[in-house]
Amino acid sequence: MFYEKLTRIYHETECDKYFSESILKSFDKFVRKSVLERNKYINPYRFARQVELPIEDSIRFLMYFTNDNGILNIFMFFECSTSTCVSTRIFFNMEYKDEIIACDECxxxxxxEDIIDFTKVYFQIKPDLHVPPPEEEFISHDRNSTIEILRRLPDNLKNASPPSFSSSNKSIDEGGIEVAISTKLVINQNTHDNRPINQKFPSPFQRLSNRLVGRGKI
Ligand SMILES: [Zn+2]
Known part of the structure; x- marks a missing residue:
């Protein structure tokens, strides 16, 4: 069922024009594995490595699955510059029609347009989506490193900090730096045959037309 849903999106969005079905199959496994590992967000870098695509193409592929009937939510956020603000991340809607974003706290x-270079994007697997576990043979053992560490811990207690702790990227995948992508990078990939893949997300075309409209008013 889940794969059928992905296949439907793949054809409906014309993703099939630029990406092979083997990438779709890898994506299916990748999402299942991410859900099994309880990762809130898709890691586009990890996906790019898995399917051996440049990061730009990996992001463009993901964009096809971010529409209303897709399987991914897309969030933009940035960090408020006011040093007293506790919750550093300000999430905002991608329909930034008024183009003004306010910090809830201060x-x-x-x-x-001024802060775009400082904003980032998360690809979230829709929380209400039913995603079955991956095929048995796909379950990788590298993500069991936490269990490995716990198992090894008594021996390592003498050492102040086992190096395996710093190399475990579990916390990074839970919303850290590596899964957040520069907004500009995502905007530049939101294109399919001279139109945006996701109409609600900024695209090179929209940004250009906004600027032209702005100039026209002056
Ligand atoms: Zn603030």
Whole structure:
């Protein structure tokens, strides 16, 4: 069922025009594995490595699955510059029609175009989505490193900090730096035959037309 859903999106969005079905199959396994590992977010870098695509293409592929009937939510966020703000990440809707984003905590307002270089994007697997576990042979053992560490811990207690702790990237996948992608990189990939893949997300075309409209008003 899940794979059928992916296949439907793959054809409906014309993703099939640019990406092979073997990439779709890898994506199916990748999402199942991510859910099994309780990762909230898709890691586009990890996916790119797995399917041996450049990161740009990996992001463009993911964009096809971010529409309303897709399987991924896309969030933009940035960090408020006010040092007293506790919750550093400000999430905002991708329909940034007024182009002003305010910090809930201090009320400071930002113009999207000014802060775009500092904003980032998360690809979240829709929380209400039913994703079955991966095929048995696909379950990788590298993510069991946490269990490995716990098992080894008594021996390593003498050492202040086992190196395996720093190499475990579980916390990174839970919302750290590696899974967040530069917004500009994502905007530049939101294109399919001279139109945006995701109409609600900024695209090179929209940004250009906004600028032209802005100039027209002056
Ligand atoms: Zn603030």
């Amino acid at each position: 009320g400071k307002e930002y113009v999207f």
